[in-house]
Amino acid sequence: MSALQQELLSILEHKKLTPHFQPIVSLKQKKIMGYEALIRGPSNSPLHSPLNLFDIADRYGLSSQLEFVCREISIQHFAEFNLDAKLFLNVSPHVLLQPEFKTGETLRYLDQFGLNPHNVVIELTEHKPIDDYELMREAVMHYRGMGFEIALDDLGAGYSSLRLWSELLPEYVKIDQHFIQGLQNDSIKLNFVRSIQGIASSLNCNVIAEGIETEAEFNIIEQLGITHGQGYYFARPAVIPSAELDIEIFSQNKLPEAKPALINSTSVESISRFIAPISAETPISDVMNLFQQHSELTILPLVDYEVASGIIFRDIFLSKLFSSRFGMELHGKKPIKTFIDQVPLSIDHHTPIELVSQQLTSTMRHEQAFIITRDNKYIGVATILSLLEKITMQQIDNAKHANPLTLLPGSVPMNEQVNQLLASKTPFAFGYFDLDNFKPFNDIYSYSAGDDIIKAVATALTQCVPPESGRIGHIGGDDFIVIFTCEDWLELSQQILTTFEAMVPSYYTPADVNAGGIRAESRTGEKCFFPMTSLSVGLVSPMTTAHCQSHVDIADLASESKKMAKKIDGNSYFVNHRQSPKTLESIQAVNDNNTDFHEQHSTGTVVKLHAIH
Secondary structure (H helix, E strand, O other): OOHHHHHHHHHHHHOOOEEEEEEEEEOOOOEEEEEEEEEEOOOOOOOOOHHHHHHHHHHOOOHHHHHHHHHHHHHHHHHHHOOOOEEEEEEOHHHHOOHHHHOOHHHHHHHHHOOOHHHEEEEEOOOOOOOOHHHHHHHHHHHHHOOOEEEEEEEOOOOOHHHHHHHHOOOEEEEOHHHOOOHHHOHHHHHHHHHHHHHHHHOOOEEEEOOOOOHHHHHHHHHOOOOEEOOOOOOOOEOOOOOOOOHHHOOOOOOOOOOOOOOOOOEHHHHOEOOOOEOOOOEHHHHHHHHHHOOOOOEEEEEEOOEEEEEEEHHHHHHHHOOOOOHHHHHOOOEHHHHOOOOOOEEEOOOEHHHHHHHHHHHOOOOOEEEEEEOOEEEEEEEHHHHHHHHHHHHHHHHHOEOOOOOOEOHHHHHHHHHHHHHOOOOOEEEEEEEEOHHHHHHHHOHHHHHHHHHHHHHHHHHHOOOOOEEEEEEEOOEEEEEEOOOOHHHHHHHHHHHHHHHHHHHOOHHHHHHOEEEEEOOOOOEEEEEOOEEEEEEEOHHHHOOOOOHHHHHHHHHHHHHHHOOOOOOEEEEEOOOOOOOHHHHHHHHHHOOOOOOEEEEOOEEEEEOOO
């Protein structure tokens, strides 16, 4: 027997485990609603870390014993604090399925220490693939019947968390902390979390955002309408948990509602599946025969005259039919429409899947599927699970085009969003950001320092442009673009330049800062003096973008503007107000022949030029 196995057996025998409790916060009520029990081994043991502890238990087949000891100790300690809150107990699904878990040990612990099962949430933490979903549903129903609630942990990180969500319909679902960290600066994470919240609302499921560590993350979570949060921002796990929170951690001023981001949007028709419908007048006995003859059939739409009036779900139908002893005898000849409680939600086939998610959220419906229509006529059915999977895959696809240095979206999704905004006639401004004197800096300070300067631009952009105001892209090298969907696009551009100007000196030596720049070889090989790097921004106003046909037209105008901005020393921008495309040569010709071509306004190092209309 190995030393680690002996150590674990000793820990189990003497119950040498210590629970720590981390608050789970209701963001609506601004108070603690529950605590997750987190186990630690003896402080002087190699099994102090929970990761090591559970890994060794799994290696030696002691997972069930360890979980029972953890459960007993957690319940005992939690009961001692007499807290008016729920206790979240971590349970591995494969342990939940083992026969000894159903023997009533957990209820015995609760009874022994004076806790009510209604105040306990079994939190399923998935570390291995789940194969038997039917058995899993039975186990969950068993514990629900005893009064427990169910939570699904780490959504988005498990082997089959989406499938488990759809099969078990838990009362709570926890979004993995990966999607929460840096959420305010990541449009992909933002849209993923927004979609999860939308689906959860439609399923009457509470979302718990894990890993909230900063005020910025908390503000976005609150803004998205997520109801619960957990993380260091509220409190760290503690042996003696805090009963109350500092009310000052809650935002005093609500942020403006985030606008839905249109990123490479897909219509809901892409997840539509045609299922041969039946009439609402079909006898219940015939519906029963259909389900018996087609074991793969789980959904039946009711359609008359091409208009859907209901959806029959196999499991609900059978449960309702056989809930009484004489179900078939009593109801067999009745039309199936008598089993319909409400008209199903119908979605036009052109609707973007992000808007479908929002619509499901607003309706607060509990169905697992909805109708897809064309010209208000039935064409198919889509499920909540397929919607969630499509949104997830879309976000993954967008990530493929992200720039590897900054992780910002590349040209493909940015061009697609421009085209979508043009098609929907949504007003927007466009900014093309480019570094000045970047090559000499890169040559003197090395490519690694050059990468740092590029990342500094990304930082300035993400700090100044919140997700609800626009979308930031890194299209290659030192070139960035911003699609501004807000009215204060010009002020934000000025703020970006000011922010970047303040950041630049930290990337130069004190001597070069004092000199105002560096001496390096020009492209012709001559030694020249180059000022410290700065940003040139070519801007295209909303009035101008509105007259463009595609992202190609806007790119041409933004390139012209950027070239004009580069003629100005230091951090500068040029606003292109032209309403019809012109070549750069024609602009330069006007500039050469018209001394009144532009007027300059300076605010610090920010210079603005107005082009002639």
